[in-house]
Amino acid sequence: MVLYDDSATLAGSCSGSGSSSSFSSKPPPMQQQQQQDIDDLLAGAGYKVRSSELRKVAHRLERLETAMVNSPADFSQLASDTIHYNPSDLASWVDSLLSEFAEPPTYPSEFIMDPVTNQTVANDVWTTTNPNMPQVHQNISYEQQSLNNQLTVVTAMEEDSGIRLVHMLMTCAECVQRGDFSLATSFLKDMQGLLTRVNTVCGIGKVAGHFIDALSRRIFQGIGGGSINGGSAFENEILYHHFYEACPYLKFAHFTANQAILEAFDGHDCVHVVDFNLMHGLQWPALIQALALRPGGPPLLRLTGIGPPSPDGRDSLREIGLRLAELARSVNVRFAFRGVAASRLEDVKPWMLQVNPKESVAVNSIMQLHRLLGSDSNLNSPIENGS
């Protein structure tokens, strides 16, 4: 089950926003108009529904209930597998649940897009006699119906293509991992064909488009040689920052590592962290801050950052160290930084780290050790070599 709520807070225990008597604080100016139409009483209960839409929402709730009663199989699916959007936006929430049902429209006078094309049902709707409907109305309804049919066909095809894209992406990625680039290339061609049939502005099409680009870059660099990181150092830094902001995985790894380090350093006054791959040093501000706040005061912190030598004459390790030192100074943590430039981790020898016998040392390695495993069965891996 996927949950999405754009009003969720960091703390997690409160999913509303603002104070208890007003549902949303500071609405953007263009929404003011709509804001005034919001039903006050429902807002006090945490739901944003426009007064003008109450009847429509009520109607949809009824249909949802009918659908839930009539298809219990779908209903249990609904309970476990639905994507739930912002529950405060009641109208959308009900609509998204309704769309999960394969139930054909029950009211002939309503024209709702049925995600599952059901030709015979559509015909029934058309042929249902409705004495209250004037003749003119029926003509219009026919056109609308055939338009709906076309639209529903597109929807079904789009959904289908989306799913096939996902499967193909997975298989293609596996090929790349195996090194089977020719097969991967043929997948690429198929996927690019599928892309034309989906909406690439949003949704699965957009995501798939990006992944297809990335895979093709990977494949053609794998075949033709050259480094994956084709962009400039500056570009890569920006990309890295975006990735760091958007994805929780790396942040979380850093967070848990820092927590472990903090616990280990408890009670020690001279501490030394060795980072096997400094990257942009994004892990360390949090640790410095946490050490600054620890009861009893911060220790003397040494950080040794290992990283590749910078290609363009800059000393990027030193730059990062300077920034961290600046931060440490601002929170009164005694701090010292050393950069160790090495293109491969196995080239780093213990003496380079200059570990002081009196200090406590933490070795921080985020996704580095697997690189030391041998990928070629002929060569011994550095780990086996005991370096």
Add this chain to the structure above:
Amino acid sequence: MARSNEVNLNECKMVVPLNTWVLISNFKLAYNLLRRPDGTFNRHLAEFLDRKVPANANPVDGVFSFDVLIDRGTSLLCRIYRPATAEEPQPNVAELEKPVAAEVVPVIIFFHGGSFAHSSANSAIYDTLCRRLVGLCKAVVVSVNYRRAPENRYPCAYDDGWTALKWVNSRPWLQSQKDSKVHIYLAGDSSGGNIAHHVALRAIDSGIDVLGNILLNPMFGGQERTESEQRLDGKYFVTLRDRDWYWRAYLPEGEDRDHHACNPFGPNGRSLEGINFPKSLVVVAGFDLIQDWQLAYVDGLKKAGQEVKLLYMEQATIGFYLLPNNNHFHTVMDEISKFVGVLVHEAHVPVAFVISVLLSRVRVIERNNEIREAFCFLFETTE
């Protein structure tokens, strides 16, 4: 759901305002998604769908609130609502627990509803209701965030209620100036009403005085199928099936609905004759399918010689007290303020502090606050 679904839907649409209908129907459907046939509960989805609001120490419409952890062992939280005074329009953090100023200050310990499984003290609907009670009764409300079923069965909710009662009773800052005692009322709706009764029961002979019980559509039941249950099944948002589910989720496994928690005046109940039980105000909605049990409760109290006032709201459905858009709401609110005010002997402002102690089950991360701050700092850093 009974047959002729459409008939049912139309009937209840006629007796409640449209926004109430939307609200309660939404709950009904969402709750249907949460109850699993095997008796388990989709707690993650429930917490996601529940609209919650934070406490707010800044007065809004004259009421401010703050959360207090009253029992570390069970992570029992309560949310306290107080009226902002003229002298202290913007209380600061140090003054949240400033002693109540009036001669007599009623403190109402409130137990939110949700059939023992749903909602929390910080649910928007209950936060709103408690704030209304403060303004209405000029009281301090302590809303208890008790542990819920099916993860925590009987008697957890009652235990938490009892803990809250003891806590409230022992707060010097809640003592009325007149007699240096805390003037306590217990209140609750649906399962909260049931909890209020049982906590009052536990308070008997404990030395803690409960001055009154306010039960809004209290949740009671029994093995027998009563006339109202059969007549109203599925007609006004509630079905017998869901009632049964919630009892199965709350009562100890293997117990039936004649367990005394569910049926206090049934075959396994305790006699209240000659007992010093608080006076009760019981509100029954005419379209509530369990009204026969609620009326039997009132009868039981009367037969035991206890003081009880019944408010039977003929055209009311469940949840009518959540939105102030109907007459039943205003009638009931008036009666509540009278019920609580009647013991105020002084002509002073009957500042009844309704304390709804909402017992919350919160994962309290006590240590590592610095880490959390550091983590937040990490989000803000743009290196």
